[in-house]
Amino acid sequence: xxxxSHPSDWRHHPLxxxxxxxxxxxxxxxxxxxxxxxKEPRQVLGVxxxxxxxxxxxxxxxxxxxxxxxxxxxxxxxxxxxxxxxxVGAITPEEATSRNSYIIADVSLSLAAQRxxxxxxxxxxxxxxxxxxxxxxxxxxxxxx
Numbered sequence: 141x142x143x144x145s146h147p148s149d150w151r152h153h154p155l156x157x158x159x160x161x162x163x164x165x166x167x168x169x170x171x172x173x174x175x176x177x178x179k180e181p182r183q184v185l186g187v188x189x190x191x192x193x194x195x196x197x198x199x200x201x202x203x204x205x206x207x208x209x210x211x212x213x214x215x216x217x218x219x220x221x222x223x224x225x226x227x228v229g230a231i232t233p234e235e236a237t238s239r240n241s242y243i244i245a246d247v248s249l250s251l252a253a254q255r256x257x258x259x260x261x262x263x264x265x266x267x268x269x270x271x272x273x274x275x276x277x278x279x280x281x282x283x284x285x
Contacts, residue, residue: 142198146182161198163191 144165145158159165169187178184225231231239 142201144185146185148182163194163197166191166198167194 142160143155143158144161145155149156149158166187167190169185170190172178173184173187
């Protein structure tokens, strides 16, 4: 996020020397993108808008470690699923739909079980109290007749 190299260059070790972004360079690059109607990622270099905070230099940004870790894990999972699909056998669209439906149903079942447990803990005792109270009222009414 600090340098102007493209992600495809990052696999080279050591990384070739590149310029670092500044507010001025980002602004100039965004204007160049707009003038030239550039759309290719290699040309855009991640610049999608003018800096929102033009008073905080890029070198003062804190690296978003959590988002990077989530991105890495998602990338690993995606590659793993692709490997499984390629090596074990490509699944049909129907199998993919079935797998997704199973995951959705499993999550729904877990949520329903949690709601039932919550209801039993919160509302169940109240229901039992009202049921016992109804029995007591019925007995009292029978006595008066």
